[in-house]
Amino acid sequence: MERIDVKTVQAHINHFANQDVYIHLETTNGAYASHFNESFFSAGAYIRNAQVRYEIGKITGNDPYRVGLKINLGWVYAEGLTHYEMDEQGRLLLAGHDTQGKLAVALEISQIPFD
Numbered sequence: 001m002e003r004i005d006v007k008t009v010q011a012h013i014n015h016f017a018n019q020d021v022y023i024h025l026e027t028t029n030g031a032y033a034s035h036f037n038e039s040f041f042s043a044g045a046y047i048r049n050a051q052v053r054y055e056i057g058k059i060t061g062n063d064p065y066r067v068g069l070k071i072n073l074g075w076v077y078a079e080g081l082t083h084y085e086m087d088e089q090g091r092l093l094l095a096g097h098d099t100q101g102k103l104a105v106a107l108e109i110s111q112i113p114f115d
Contacts, residue, residue: 001083001095004065009084012092013057013067016109023050023069023076024108049113052076064096067107078107 028044054069054076061079069076080096087093089112096105108114 001085001093004059004063004082004084004094006059006065009059009065009067009092009094010057012084012086013059013069013109016092016111017054017057019111020051020053022110022113023052024048024106024110024114025050025076025078026103026106027078028104067094069109076107078105080105081107 024047026044026046026048029042052069052071054071056070057067059065059067059081063082064079065081066077066079067081078094078096081094082097083095085093089110091108091110091112091114094107095103098104
């Protein structure tokens with residue numbers, strides 16, 4: 001993955017607008033490692049292969065970045081994004097890594113369902 005380049009990522013977001021796409025959205029603040037400190041409150045969210053159609057998608061912020069996708073009845077939103085990749089299957093993969101390089105947030109957009 002590469003550090004986010006706003007113009008490049010915005011162009012990729014625009015490419016998927018106004019068509020049915022699949023979304024993967026995941027956040028975690030350490031849920032996978034909460035057993036190391038029982039007093040640590042861990043939280044996360046996960047959705048995979050939700051089919052949406054967004055009319056507007058926008059990347060904003062100053063590293064880390066935010067991406068919002070305006071869907072018919074609301075928004076899909078991810079904050080804390082630092083890296084991106086267009087993979088060999090044409091999927092836009094966005095990720096936010098903490099200072100230790102651990103994944104904190106992922107937003108992925110695809111024309112085909114995720115495995």
